[in-house]
Amino acid sequence: MLDTVPPVSSALDDISVSIRDLELAFGSVKVLKDLNIDIHKGEFLVLLGASGCGKSTLLNCIAGLLEPTGGQIFIEGQNVTWAEPSERGIGMVFQSYALYPQMSVKSNLSFGLKNAKLPKDQIEKRVARAAEILHLGPLLDRKPGALSGGQRQRVAIGRALVRDVDVFLFDEPLSNLDAKLRAELRVELKRLHQSLANTMIYVTHDQVEAMTLADRIAIMKGGVIQQLAAPLEIYNTPANLYVAGFIGAPPMNFIQGALRGTDFEGIINVPMQGYGFSAAPKDGAVVFGIRPEHVLVNDAAASCAVQTRVVVDVVEPMGADTLLWCTLGGDEFRIRLDGQTPIRQGDTITVGIDPARASLFDKETEIRL
Amino acid sequence: MADLSVNTPATRLLDGPSGKRKRARFTPKRIMIYGALLLVSFYYLLPLWVMVMTSLKGMPEVRMGNIFAPPVEITFEPWVKAWAQACTGLNCDGLSRGFWNSVQITVPSVVLSIIIASVNGYALVNWRFKGSEIFFTILIFGAFIPYQVMIYPIVIILRELGLMGSVWGLVMVHTIFGMPILTLLFRNYFASLPEELFKAARVDGAGFWRIFLKVLVPMSLPIFTVAVILQLTGIWNDFLFGVIYTKPATYPMTVQLNNIVNSVQGVKEYNVNMAATLLTGIVPLTVYLISGKLFVRGIASGAVKG
Numbered sequence: 001m002l003d004t005v006p007p008v009s010s011a012l013d014d015i016s017v018s019i020r021d022l023e024l025a026f027g028s029v030k031v032l033k034d035l036n037i038d039i040h041k042g043e044f045l046v047l048l049g050a051s052g053c054g055k056s057t058l059l060n061c062i063a064g065l066l067e068p069t070g071g072q073i074f075i076e077g078q079n080v081t082w083a084e085p086s087e088r089g090i091g092m093v094f095q096s097y098a099l100y101p102q103m104s105v106k107s108n109l110s111f112g113l114k115n116a117k118l119p120k121d122q123i124e125k126r127v128a129r130a131a132e133i134l135h136l137g138p139l140l141d142r143k144p145g146a147l148s149g150g151q152r153q154r155v156a157i158g159r160a161l162v163r164d165v166d167v168f169l170f171d172e173p174l175s176n177l178d179a180k181l182r183a184e185l186r187v188e189l190k191r192l193h194q195s196l197a198n199t200m201i202y203v204t205h206d207q208v209e210a211m212t213l214a215d216r217i218a219i220m221k222g223g224v225i226q227q228l229a230a231p232l233e234i235y236n237t238p239a240n241l242y243v244a245g246f247i248g249a250p251p252m253n254f255i256q257g258a259l260r261g262t263d264f265e266g267i268i269n270v271p272m273q274g275y276g277f278s279a280a281p282k283d284g285a286v287v288f289g290i291r292p293e294h295v296l297v298n299d300a301a302a303s304c305a306v307q308t309r310v311v312v313d314v315v316e317p318m319g320a321d322t323l324l325w326c327t328l329g330g331d332e333f334r335i336r337l338d339g340q341t342p343i344r345q346g347d348t349i350t351v352g353i354d355p356a357r358a359s360l361f362d363k364e365t366e367i368r369l
Numbered sequence: 370m371a372d373l374s375v376n377t378p379a380t381r382l383l384d385g386p387s388g389k390r391k392r393a394r395f396t397p398k399r400i401m402i403y404g405a406l407l408l409v410s411f412y413y414l415l416p417l418w419v420m421v422m423t424s425l426k427g428m429p430e431v432r433m434g435n436i437f438a439p440p441v442e443i444t445f446e447p448w449v450k451a452w453a454q455a456c457t458g459l460n461c462d463g464l465s466r467g468f469w470n471s472v473q474i475t476v477p478s479v480v481l482s483i484i485i486a487s488v489n490g491y492a493l494v495n496w497r498f499k500g501s502e503i504f505f506t507i508l509i510f511g512a513f514i515p516y517q518v519m520i521y522p523i524v525i526i527l528r529e530l531g532l533m534g535s536v537w538g539l540v541m542v543h544t545i546f547g548m549p550i551l552t553l554l555f556r557n558y559f560a561s562l563p564e565e566l567f568k569a570a571r572v573d574g575a576g577f578w579r580i581f582l583k584v585l586v587p588m589s590l591p592i593f594t595v596a597v598i599l600q601l602t603g604i605w606n607d608f609l610f611g612v613i614y615t616k617p618a619t620y621p622m623t624v625q626l627n628n629i630v631n632s633v634q635g636v637k638e639y640n641v642n643m644a645a646t647l648l649t650g651i652v653p654l655t656v657y658l659i660s661g662k663l664f665v666r667g668i669a670s671g672a673v674k675g
């Protein structure tokens with residue numbers, strides 16, 4: 001697998017943010033458990049997970065807005081575990097923008113600099129630069145109330161930008177925007193990251209944002225990181241059942257069965273010779289997973305070693321591609337095809353499966369085999 | 370055949386409902402509602418009417434008894450007398466002395482109690498410290514203890530502090546007694562503001578006071594208005610603390626009003642009494658009329674939410 005990330009080195013000067021054994025509990029509820037991440041300089045790391053899994057909590061710990069109950073946080077080589085948020089060299093962008101409503105855009109941008117007692121000409125210069133980068137020039141004298149959602153979020157980004165920080169923290173910054181603006185601002189953020197080359201840590205529950213923006217994605221569940229890898233690696237070789245089901249829309253199809261030798265036996269039987277086992281295969285209960293877009297249909301399936309026939313229950317044409325909802329062995333089976341495929345509801349189709357693109361998980365531990 | 374043409378889709382469209390819906394002006398329901406409202410307003414305004422009318426009459430006209438009738442001959446004499454000449458026990462300089470005493474008591478009490486309570490509420494919401502919940506519970510508990518229980522202990526405290534009978538002693542009492550409800554008011558308001566705003570300000574390097582003064586206070590005008598109205602009317606109208614903790618020279622207006630109205634010597638001058646009462650009530654009334662809209666907005670915006 002090609003990794004887009006700079007090679008992992010133990011040299012400290014390559015690490016921007018380092019989180020060691022971080023633990024955070026609200027009363028008796030442990031939200032973060034023994035969390036370890038090293039984030040490289042200039043890396044775009046996305047924390048992805050369902051709502052309530054502790055992403056914001058982790059981000060707030062890094063920002064210094066929450067006190068961890070255990071562990072350490074290093075930013076640019078400094079132990080900042082006990083440091084004030086403003087001393088950590090971070091800027092933060094919030095989901096609700098959190099602009100100061102009674103201040104003009106300009107005052108919003110300069111508030112942090114004034115608090116840091118920067119000289120006036122310096123403040124002017126930095127505000128002008130941020131306004132230029134984010135196209136805020138004509139808006140500087142307006143109050144946040146007179147801005148659109150996208151403009152507000154750009155001001156919020158600008159507030160982090162003027163402070164010339166090493167690390168940007170984003171907490172679901174695009175969630176309050178409509179779909180079109182979200183897509184626009186996503187690209188804008190990616191451009192910004194390419195031109196600034198800061199470290200960015202970005203929290204989201206939207207897998208499209210995660211896949212498109214990230215150098216690496218950390219998938220979290222219940223305060224524990226499930227997998228930390230480049231987007232394509234997560235997509236192709238999910239580390240466990242949870243990650244497999246979380247990434248991809250519609251989600252991966254799962255088929256219950258057993259492994260005998262290198263053969264999967266269930267409602268369909270799949271010889272898994274081409275599959276890259278991470279360890280020597282052992283017999284036992286397993287879950288077989290195949291992504292909807294990796295299922296081949298009719299003519300394309302002809303060359304496949306594994307074939308079966310299913311009836312199409314529902315067809316969802318979406319233009320670029322078409323989703324088929326079928327039933328296989330009592331479970332829902334999803335297929336994603338090119339949008340031009342002439343298949344109608346009620347058709348019986350031949351589906352083929354390529355074992356090389358499938359995933360196998362231990363049923364007990366849910367870990368990838 | 371004519372029927373057919375009426376029923377063609379085109380005509381139906383033209384004849385059908387379009388634009389603003391027309392409503393009848395006098396439906397039985399409306400008459401009921403407005404009738405009830407008028408009746409209630411009348412009931413509430415009648416005493417005020419009687420007071421204003423009586424205060425504008427001379428004593429001979431008052432004695433004729435027509436309390437609802439407007440004055441035949443309007444005179445402002447009772448107002449002047451109430452303000453400047455009416456006798457309260459020892460001296461005869463009217464309510465004016467009480468008015469200035471009340472101003473000297475109310476202004477510092479309102480300002481002090483609001484400053485302290487707003488900082489309290491802010492700290493309780495945004496800078497939770499160990500035991501802050503217990504602190505808050507104790508404070509709120511204070512709101513439920515009847516005042517009467519504390520009257521004598523406070524007399525002793527004020528005496529020990531050497532503040533008994535002085536304006537500042539009363540200011541202190543008002544400030545302390547306003548604390549529970551005002552703190553609750555501010556705490557709930559600040560709790561209703563988005564937490565991310567506070568976080569953003571911390572990331573921006575603002576400290577305790579800068580966040581409070583630069584970020585939160587500017588967006589809290591409605592709740593400050595509510596607090597000012599509550600305190601101003603409450604303290605201005607206070608009689609009990611005023612009569613207990615001050616002495617005749619520093620009596621607030623309400624106590625002086627009582628002394629004028631209840632003085633036993635001479636004839637009862639109803640017109641002067643009415644004028645004196647109206648004068649005393651004018652301050653809270655004005656405040657409310659000026660800021661009524663903000664008051665309602667403040668109450669509506671989280672001030673009464675738990």
Ligand SMILES: Nc1ncnc2c1ncn2[C@@H]1O[C@H](COP(=O)(O)OP(=O)(O)O)[C@@H](O)[C@H]1O
Nearest residue numbers: 026029031049050051052053054055056057058
């Ligand atoms: N102040 C708090 N007190 C108690 N529990 C909290 C607090 N903040 C968050 N939690 C809990 O911690 C968990 C993680 O929250 P959060 O980090 O906000 O999730 P998300 O991944 O959606 O950002 C949730 O279950 C939430 O209920």
Ligand SMILES: [Mg+2]
Nearest residue numbers: 055056057172
């Ligand atoms: Mg969150």
